[in-house]
Amino acid sequence: MDPADKLTDLLAEVLDPTEAHTVVARLGPPAVVPVVTLLLELRDTSRKVAEAAITALPGLVSLFTEEELVRWMDVAIALSEQSGATGLKYCTESGDIFRSIPAAARCPALVLALDLADQDAPMALESLRQAGAVVAAAGVEALTTWSHIGADLAKWDYVLGIEYFRRSPEVLGVISLDELKTWAAVSVRLVMMNSLGKPDYMAALTYFRTSPLLLAELASPAIRRKMLAIANALADREPLRTIELLGAAPGWLRNIRTVDWQERVVQYGMLIADKDAAATLAYLRRAPEVIRLVDTDDPVGLQRSVERFEEWFKGGVAVLDYNPEAARAYFSAETRKALEAIERAASGIALREVGRVLKLFAEGLSGYPLMIQPQDDPESRVASSSRTASGDGIIRLPARLRQYLTREENLRHYKLMTAHEAGHFEYGTYDLDVSSLKDLAAQAALRYGRPPLSKLRALDDLFQCYPNPPLLRDLWMLAEDARIEASLKAEYPGLARDMEAVTREELSRRSLTHGMSATEMVVELLVQLSGGVPDEVRVPFALEEVVGRAWALLQSVAQPHASAEAVVRAVHRAYVLIEELTAASESRSSDERTNEKVSAPHPPAGQAQSENYVPVANFGFRGVMDAERVQGTGPETMEAGPRSFAGMQKDHDLVGTESQPAPARRTLVESTDLHANRQSHAAAETRIEEPQGIRRLAAGNDSHVFLYDEWDGAIQDYRSDWCRVTERPGAEGSGQFVESTRSRYGGTIGILRRYFEGIRPLALRRVRRQADGEEVDIEAAIQNLVERQAQTSPTNDVYIRRDHRERDVAAAFLVDLSGSTGRQVGPDGARIIDIEKEGLVLLAEALEAIGDKYALYGYSGQSRRDVQFLILKDFEERYGPAVWRRLDCVQPLVQNRDGAAIRHAVHRLSGQPARVKLLIVMSDGRPLDDLYTDEYALEDTKAALREAKGDGVHVFCITVDREGSNYLARMYGEVSYLIIDRVQALPERLPRIYRILTS
DSSP: HHHHHHHHHHHHHHHHHHHHHHHHSSSOOOHHHHHHHHHHHHHHHHHHEEEHHHHHHHHTTSSOOOOHHHHHHHHHHHHHHHHHHHHHHHHHHHHHHHHHHEEEEEEEEHHHHHHHHTTTTHHHHHHHHHHHHHHHHOOTHHHHHHHHHHHHHHOOHHHHHHHHHHHHHHHHSSSSSHHHOOOOOOOTTOOOEOOTTEEEEEHHHHHHHHHHHHHHHHSSSSHHHHHHHHHHHHOOOOHHHHHHHHHHHHHHHHTTHHHHHHHHHHHHHHHHTTTOOHHHHHHHHHHHHHHHHHHHHHHHGGHHHHHHHHHHHHHHHHHHTTTTTHHHHHHTTOBBBHHHHHHSSSSSEEEHHHHHHHHHHHHHHHSSEEEEEOOOOOOOOOOOOOOGGGGEEEEEEOHHHHHSSSSSHHHHHHHHHHHHHHHHHHHGGOOGGGGHHHHHHHHHHHHHTOOSSSOOOOOOHHHSSSSSSHHHHHHHHHHHHHHHHHHHHHHHHHHHHHHHHHHHHHHHHHHOOTTTOHHHHHHHHHHHHTTGGGGOOOGGGGHHHHHHHHHHHHHOOOOOOOOHHHHHHHHHHHHHHHHHHHHHHHHHHHHHTTTOOOSSSSTTHHHHHHOOOOOOOOOGGOOOOOGOOOSSGGGGGOOOTOOOHHHSSSSSSSSOOOOSOOOOOOOOOOOOOTTTGGOOOOOOOOOOOOOOTEEEEEOSSOOOOEEEEEETTTOOOEEEEEEEEEEEOOOOOOOOHHHHHHHHHHHHEEEEEHHHHHHOOOSSSEEEEESSSSOOOOOHHHHHHHHHHHHHHHOOOEEEEEEEEEEEEEEEEEEOOOOGOOEEETTTEHHHHHHHHHHHHHHHHHHHHTTOOOEEEEEEESSSSEEEEEEOOOSSSSSSSHHHHHHOOOOOOSOBHHHHHHHHHHHHTTSOOOSEEEEEEHHHHBBTTOOOOOOOOHHHHHHHHHHHHHTTTTEEEEEEEETTHHHHHHHHSSSEEEOOSSSSGGHHHHHHHHHHHHH
16 A cells, blocks of 8 residues: 555544545655654554544644654654653643744754653653743753753652753753753752651752742842852752752842942852851851941942951851851851951941040030930931930930041041031020010911910920921021031131031032922022032022022021020021012922912912922031920930939940940840841930940830840850840739748847847947047057157157948849749758748848848749849838738749849949949759750850959859759859758858858
């Protein structure tokens, strides 16, 4: 039979005879014989697949060349031999598959699929499904390499191979073919064994499915290539870190403003990826923040910025080889050394470095006790701004100044800003008696048809009488600032030169912006004129009259010795003038903006300006004034109240001097979320200075929150802000416990009282042989007479003086309230906590007799974020019913993090003005808390005790743990401790121990 007829009959078994003839006719004679042969072979393999192939032929003969059709048939046979189902899918989907593949790539794709079919049928089919996308992304020449990578991967693991073919076309759109093998290799390392010893593909599949999109978010091919290298290195060590890296890296790098910096950061990341995965992630997470601190907008300073960043990076690498944990903490900025390194790397100058100098500078200028505080927004990159909560004697400045390249220029700018704000105190901005401005309020009410005010509480109340308060506020600020500057320039010529130089710099950056209203342009020009360098200001012809007349009014008060009241009155006149001369143009401008026809009368004068006026920015070094705080209450009138300046005169300064920085004493205000947006600083009367390692946060009415550093012996550094200590009064019970203790130990309490009264010193003591005094020392006088008769050198110290003598002791008792104190001891089954409480009661009764200042504290908690510090009795609190009720309610709680509790007790004790400061810790065992055990806990507690000794606090430990000598000698070896074998003896022994310690 003729081959063509044979093929027609074969096709007609499935197709319509006419369609079968058409297919054969479209095939060239050379193709008929091989097609017949292959169809018969396919039918022998799978009749269903053969029928599906015949069904697909009419659509494929017009698409394929003869060679391609033969290869298509070869693939169908190969797939069917492996899997009939796969062969059936292949034939069914062929039309869509091959229409997506460019003609030039169809034959190569079929050849590669045929090779893959011998290895795995579904994988070969998947390769054909994705071949079109691969060609579109990387070209025909990429098919062979792409296919071989998949085949090799499938030999190692079939699941990875099939997923590779599904996901790789997408990733080829963002990485090169050369990087494809690296991308695929990462998946192999992400396959882990589960608890049953079987492969867990979750991480690998997640990687395949998400990495193309994540890599696409990276800014350049170089960054993607380096990020893949890092991912490959991390996958070798900690596979799950790779997923975390790729998921977070795009977000981290987006915070770096230039691609060059991004590439540099990733390049350095490659250097540590082979050493430690956690350190690598910590580095990449922290790098954007460090770059914000070191980077500068000036191209000249770029090289120095890179050097500072490298210096910070090398600091972490230096410890990575011998202490990976220390490197992780360093790059996470969790330790003091890390924070110091970031501080050194940061460009510009930090406020806390020069705060002490600026404080003394401001006080020297103004003559008032002032505090320096950072701006509320610690992340602000605005270099020239300052704010003052002036009624409270606070000057707010940027936390870091990077206006200039050199430290000296930035310090000069800090001083200029400080001088300007101090000038508001010196020259009476905040001493203005607003009651003297009632006539202006009445005029405004009459002019604008508003109800008159019965009382002016603050200057801002006057501004609210006008239709456009923002305009009036801007005029007041520029005029008042000009008055202050004129006064400073007249009195301090050196400041005059600096102010003029900075003003010229500011003027060079200012201009009349397109879209400004007439009123806004007038105010902008007035701001420029108020800088004192009129030759630098160009006034448009159309505004010459209004600007000239308004400036004439304001210039009359921009003079030394002009008063704050005169400024407000001049501002009132300038406001009315500007309002009248610009009202018509403002109304027209408003109409033009809204494209509305005028169908109603124009609003009253000033109304249109109020609705459209946008406040104009003042010079940056001038800062911001708050008219609400101008109430006629200057610093000299603030002798009483919670913000009294008497307390500010103590040495609660900022941080150190330039030559020798002091410890970082910082007090910040906590937002609702402790670390939301890297801590929101609310306005408050807090100072930024706290003892090193302590940071106080605001909390509830009865509680306060502190963050303390904690010593990590493994990395030999403090972890910064590691422990959160919540201080609050102890809960109150009935007071019955104290009453029953008194009854039980009534005789002992009486003896203790008499004994302690006996060792209390007399109010006065007689000191003999003094040069002056209230009476003659007979013995010394006789000796003087004898020496005179013997013609030797007599002493003239022949008087008796009565000196005051008193005990100068402050003692804090810190009681461990961990759950283990609930253990019962002794024959009567008493709990350790109850015995400790009895000891505190007897001790308090004794101390009341001797008169020493003392406090009773308890501590417990669970985890470093929840250390509870309970105040049972504070130093200034009377030992009475409230204290008794708190003692009654003391119960065993959870765990004991001794280091944080000791640090906080020392912090409270350090505030007492006593010559002898004693801390007695009462515990029933070794420190124990979440992730606070063994060596770590012992080393931190030992460090806390060492810190206490450095602060002049003597620490003594009393424990009932008979095995305590094993660890107490290590912790308290530098101080003292006592182990009480018989717990029941604690109440009676505690007062006697105290006497020995304070004798």
